Amino acid sequence: MQAVQFSEHGDTDVIEYDEFPDPEPADDEVLVDVKAAALNHLDVWTRRGLPGIDLEMPHIPGSDAAGVVTEVGTDVDRFEEGDHVAVSAGVSCGSCEFCRDGEPTMCVDFHILGEHVRGVHAEQAAVPADNLVPVPDHVDWEVAGSASLVFQTAWRMLVTRADLKPGETVLVLGASGGVGHAALQIAKYVGAEVYATASSEEKLEYADELGADEVINYEQEDFDDAIRDITGYRGVDVVVDHIGAATWDKSLASLAKGGRLVTCGATTGPNPETDVNRIFWNQLEVIGSTMGTPGEVDDVLELVWEGEFEPRIRDTLPMSETARAHEMLQDREGFGKVVVRPDSEL
Numbered sequence: 001m002q003a004v005q006f007s008e009h010g011d012t013d014v015i016e017y018d019e020f021p022d023p024e025p026a027d028d029e030v031l032v033d034v035k036a037a038a039l040n041h042l043d044v045w046t047r048r049g050l051p052g053i054d055l056e057m058p059h060i061p062g063s064d065a066a067g068v069v070t071e072v073g074t075d076v077d078r079f080e081e082g083d084h085v086a087v088s089a090g091v092s093c094g095s096c097e098f099c100r101d102g103e104p105t106m107c108v109d110f111h112i113l114g115e116h117v118r119g120v121h122a123e124q125a126a127v128p129a130d131n132l133v134p135v136p137d138h139v140d141w142e143v144a145g146s147a148s149l150v151f152q153t154a155w156r157m158l159v160t161r162a163d164l165k166p167g168e169t170v171l172v173l174g175a176s177g178g179v180g181h182a183a184l185q186i187a188k189y190v191g192a193e194v195y196a197t198a199s200s201e202e203k204l205e206y207a208d209e210l211g212a213d214e215v216i217n218y219e220q221e222d223f224d225d226a227i228r229d230i231t232g233y234r235g236v237d238v239v240v241d242h243i244g245a246a247t248w249d250k251s252l253a254s255l256a257k258g259g260r261l262v263t264c265g266a267t268t269g270p271n272p273e274t275d276v277n278r279i280f281w282n283q284l285e286v287i288g289s290t291m292g293t294p295g296e297v298d299d300v301l302e303l304v305w306e307g308e309f310e311p312r313i314r315d316t317l318p319m320s321e322t323a324r325a326h327e328m329l330q331d332r333e334g335f336g337k338v339v340v341r342p343d344s345e346l
């Protein structure tokens, strides 16, 4: 089969689309004929190399994909040939104290397909049945292949971890990115008042279309000042931050007394300065969140398949142009998801 792959870490020129041995499904796995796959910032980090993660080379990247089941391992009874499926990339051990407590995303051995082990940006992928979600036949391949990682992440952040309530105020940073655009839609669905930041008028218009009550161009004004203006110096109940160093202090400064900052990533770096006085005096909560449980994945993807949530597709490229897709992510061009499809499907 043809697969996106790299044999060393580096810039986008390490990415190749080339022959790779056909995968054979183990007893608990399903062979998926991939129709569409999406990129996440994680793919850029993995390609550059992450400290502490030693990959088996060549590595096939990719955590999001959807396709058709072509073969089923002997222990699998949830799927059969011809089913449409989407990948949910979080892998847990099932036996540690956190897994046994019903918290698989806190598993001591938690890992992600495409980040720690070979992923799904290929013509075919052998995927554990536990990492697949059924997709109704009417759902477009681009939608099916691009919703899972960002919508489960944003859903767990807001609904489970931040326990967002109707009528609360939420600030979503980087509302044009994958997690941002999912968080905006989920916060509106819960019944919150949502403020969104982005870096251009075009991206702000898009946030407005998705239902943001106020939009803030962070290139033109400090977003924490804008939040104080909008809320009459009160601040917001929840900030969704996946940006890290560049926004952290302003995120904390945007919170109301007792507010919650929920974070799932740090694309601008993991070591911001923190004003600890602000945290204890205002009695703030800093909440971490990673991926989603199978139950959370089912809940949020059901709403995607029904059309309640829309993963916006920025562009669809052939897999042979995956290097270009990585560039689009790292240069923050446009909004929504970048999708790649096997050249043989186009």
Ligand SMILES: [Zn+2]
Pocket (backbone or CB within 6 Å): 092, 093, 094, 095, 096, 097, 098, 099, 100, 104, 106, 107, 108, 109, 110
């Ligand atoms: Zn575990």
